[in-house]
Amino acid sequence: MTRFLASERPGRPHGLHQRHPLLAAAWPVGGLLISVAMAACNGPAETQAAVATPATAAPQPAPVRREGNLIVVPEGSPLRERLQVAEIALQPLQTRLSAPATIEAEPEKLVRITPPVAGRLVRLHHQLGDAVKAGDALITMDSSEISSVRAEHAKAQAALLHARQEFDRQKLLFDVEIAARKDYEAAQQALAAAGADARAASDHLSQLGAAVQEGSRGSYVVKSPISGRVVEMAGSQGGYWNDVNASVMTVADLRKVWLSASVSERDLAHVDVGQQAHIALAAYPDLQLQGRVQYVGELVDTATRSVKVRVAVDNPEGRLRPGMFARVGFDAPARQAVMVPAAALLQGQVSTRVFVDRGGWRFEPRDVQVGAQQDGQAEILSGLAAGERVVVNGGVLLQ
Template identity: 55%
Template structure:
């Protein structure tokens, strides 16, 4: 029953027994910020292992899923490239020794005025060129990680650059590998992974490095996991108006796998806010209303602006004041 702008509940209405009224509360709340994301390996801890030489894979020292330590052998190639590199180093060393002898002889003859200066300078130049060529071949062997000592000059052993686990294998024993840009296997340390989330531009100010985050994974729908913000992107995506945020997640138990979809919720800074039970809100067209008590069983409909959901309560951004009493149950029955 309407009494001007007020809605009155008649004395004989059964609504009086079920209608509940409570005061609007002011409390410290944290505005949650949610964003979609996915699990990724740390870029610095994922290595696609390529061979700098071509050859036939004669031995795989590690298989898919094996744990490795930095320096452990991964696979061995029978490589003609390596043999050629050793041959070039041997020839360069022999040429250097000969050039050194020729230069020493020409120097003695020149100092005794027996030979012309041009012969002495030519020997000096040849000695310098031979020294440079020998150093180049040594550097090439050092780059390949091959010593100049004994052992096979065809077997090239490639070792793991990091500790971790073999997570991908593309080479097969007995196969010929002729693409030095293609990875034979991939080694990754997944003890710590990252959730990379796309956070809206309007929420960037509420984020900071070191902030805690709650992670929900599609693979584990009944569990939530904790993480810590490690990096907030420096560049905004012009198309989506979002920034990349990386959250570090402890993965020593191996439950998180790169590529998994997730949702992350960041806790904003605490601030005082008015909250009401979700049951107090009534949707009326494009507007949200509550019914404010103006007297015994007399209510006024009032439009409110709502914020985020906090548990079973909702933040009120405008339209109410702390302490005002509103219908929190069966208020929808007061709606026109």
């Protein structure tokens, strides 16, 4: 076993020249390990502070800077990789004018059945929603006024018959020179007067729409003047109807209806008779219908500055009902317009603007007036000209 002297033990060094050669070689390594351990005890913050100093951090350039009214994107700015610029040009634009409208029945295809006299509603031959044909009986009434008119008509017819017989007798006597001329002329005048009275009584009946019928003299049948459906009912069977200005029922043929549209006077130049119209209904959002302009009004509403335009549209399924709201579109002629992608427009509080490329990564903010939009493109009415270049993507980063 090796034995050490007291002065050579590893735990009590007395100088490097006195140490064992192996211990002398190991001493620098041990010192390095001690230094690393002390650094670990000091923590990561002190270590990083010792490594990363302000002298080694590279400054970042500003994304944009201003030069007067221009926005400049300097070299090295990340915005240079994100902005997209395109040249704008004239493009064909097909616009569709839109106007509010209300559905109406054709006037000659909607009849309000109003009895011309007061009376009892003996029978209602049809109910609400029933289909009727022209000439079908709708209402049977019993009216004292009709009875009086028929009595007058019968009296006038009887008087006419008597006057004709008397005239024939007097003429026969006058021809054989038995009757005096004055008697013949009196019979002739009486016949003319009786004929006038009979015609007046017949006209009165015709005005009431009551034909001479057998049976009850007060019976009166109201017939439908058109084919269609009963769309309104006001009276009840057995009740008394005394308002000659109100309708008992309404019959309408709605297989074709009108749309009454209010077209702004500024759009009137693009609407003509015979033009196709596109119809959208609030009640049926997915239903698209077509119609034709039938009439363009002659007068301008001074309150709304609009003109009434009538559009005829087929309604075979009966979905369109009078009183419904709709919107009617009219295709205007295609025109050349300055168009930009809608993504290029930046909406401010009071205006819409775009960024115009002035070259050298300089951009000018410019207010524009926007017109019609279609297929992701917007019409520019003022503020831009064809051939200019604008930021079409990423413009919001320049604000």
